[in-house]
Structures are given as C-alpha cells and as structure tokens.
Amino acid sequence: MNIMIEIRNIKKSFGTLEVLKGIDLDIQKGEVVSIVGPSGAGKTTLLQIMGTLDKPDQGTVLLDGVAVDRLNRKELAGFRNQKIGFVFQFHQLLPEFTALENVMIPAFIGHVPAREAKNRAQELLDFMGLSDRASHKPNELSGGEKQRVAVARALVNHPSVILADEPSGSLDSKNKAELHQLFFELRDKLGQTFVIVTHDDELARLTDRTIHMKDGRITPENHITTKTTTL
Numbered sequence: 001m002n003i004m005i006e007i008r009n010i011k012k013s014f015g016t017l018e019v020l021k022g023i024d025l026d027i028q029k030g031e032v033v034s035i036v037g038p039s040g041a042g043k044t045t046l047l048q049i050m051g052t053l054d055k056p057d058q059g060t061v062l063l064d065g066v067a068v069d070r071l072n073r074k075e076l077a078g079f080r081n082q083k084i085g086f087v088f089q090f091h092q093l094l095p096e097f098t099a100l101e102n103v104m105i106p107a108f109i110g111h112v113p114a115r116e117a118k119n120r121a122q123e124l125l126d127f128m129g130l131s132d133r134a135s136h137k138p139n140e141l142s143g144g145e146k147q148r149v150a151v152a153r154a155l156v157n158h159p160s161v162i163l164a165d166e167p168s169g170s171l172d173s174k175n176k177a178e179l180h181q182l183f184f185e186l187r188d189k190l191g192q193t194f195v196i197v198t199h200d201d202e203l204a205r206l207t208d209r210t211i212h213m214k215d216g217r218i219t220p221e222n223h224i225t226t227k228t229t230t231l
Contacts, residue, residue, distance in 0.1 A: 006060075006063075007024060007025040007046075007059070009059040009060070010046070010061070018216060019045045020042045023059070030187060031194070032208050034204040034207040035211045037213035038214065042216045042217075043197045043213050044165055047163055047195065049061060050163060064083055084162075085156075085159040085161070086164075087147070087163070088164075088167070090170055093149060093150060098135050099125060099138075104156065106157050110157050121152065122134065124156060128148040128149070128151065128152050129148070142175070143171050147170075151179075161195060164195070164196040180202070184206070
C-alpha cells in the first residue's frame with residue numbers, strides 16, 4: 001500500500017505543557033485507523049496537526065505526498081478543502097441550510113460548478129440512504145441522520161483522507177453501529193482512508209489498526225486487524 005500520511009518527530013506544546021513529545025506515524029492509503037488513549041494523551045492535537053488545523057512546533061507532516069508545512073496560508077486552505085474531510089462529534093451542520101445544501105458547501109468553497117456540486121451531493125446522500133431527507137434541515141433529522149449528512153459533506157470533494165474526532169460519541173447504540181458500518185463500506189467501496197480519534201472500544205476493535213497514545217507519545221501495544229473487517 002501507499003503511505004497516505006507520513007508524520008515524523010511531531011512535537012507540540014501549549015505554554016509549558018508538552019502535549020506531543022515526538023510522534024512518528026505512517027497511515028496507509030485505504031486504512032481505517034483508530035487513535036485511542038486517555039483524555040490529555042494528545043489524540044485530538046495530533047489529529048488537528050494531521051488535518052492542518054494546527055501547526056507543530058517541530059517535525060514534518062506529508063499528506064498524499066505533499067509537505068504541508070511548505071504551503072502558505074492560501075495554499076493550505078485550498079489543500080485542506082480538496083484533500084481532507086472532517087467529521088466531528090456534533091456534526092456541525094449549518095442549521096439554516098438543508099441536508100443537500102450542507103453537503104454542497106465544501107464543493108462551493110472549492111469552486112465546483114453548482115450543478116456538479118448538487119449532483120455530487122445528491123449521489124452521496126443516496127449512498128447514505130438519505131435520498132428522502134435531502135430537503136430537510138438539521139432540526140428535522142435524527143442524530144444518526146445528521147452524522148451521515150456530515151460524512152457526506154466530508155466526502156463531497158473526494159478527499160484523500162477523512163479525519164474524524166469522536167464521530168459516534170453523541171449517538172445511541174443503533175446509530176453508532178450504523179455509522180461504524182458506513183466507515184467500512186466507504187473503505188471497501190471507495191478505498192477511503194480514515195483516521196478516527198475515539199473512546200469507543202467497539203469501534204477501535206473493528207479498525208484495521210489501533211494507535212494507542214499516552215502522555216503525548218505512541219505506546220507499543222498497537223494492534224492490527226485484518227483488512228476484511230465486517231460488521
């Protein structure tokens with residue numbers, strides 16, 4: 001497999017607090033990788049640095065072969081829009097827009113023509129089983145539906161990687177299981193790469209690889225499962 005994300009000697013401090021203490025990590029194309037560990041281990045900080053939302057104090061990040069630290073602010077914004085999709089715990093949909101419009105927003109930011117953006121968004125909502133919910137606003141959707149819309153939004157620009165921070169943390173058991181299944185369907189059908197920060201042991205067990213973090217470092221008990229994970 002090809003390396004999708006290559007991280008070398010990443011260090012990050014906030015004031016006198018050293019949050020990341022020299023992280024080395026490779027993520028392969030088409031992997032579903034979970035990052036686990038106690039609160040304060042540095043998981044979300046690492047994910048934000050992977051996603052170019054924050055900069056390390058030291059070290060390098062290559063994403064899809066691009067050294068992101070060499071990009072200027074405008075180039076970085078364009079790179080993030082095209083190459084990275086984000087899924088958050090509380091979906092962060094814009095309440096004034098419909099599900100379809102929410103999915104289209106990253107495409108509009110990327111200057112995709114309106115008709116093409118709409119077609120992409122509709123295809124993704126169809127794939128998510130949300131064809132009949134496209135015209136509904138977030139307050140008319142269930143928690144599971146909102147999160148599937150958020151996943152569709154993350155996918156609309158055909159990103160190289162999806163970064164997810166506690167994506168099932170606000171869902172009930174049924175919707176959580178459906179969301180987890182969706183991740184693996186996207187990996188199997190689209191070759192999508194996922195890096196998921198989670199406290200959900202069930203999800204972590206299902207992923208191709210689990211990265212354990214503690215006190216700003218990767219610990220040695222990381223495990224690898226088979227590539228044919230099913231739910």
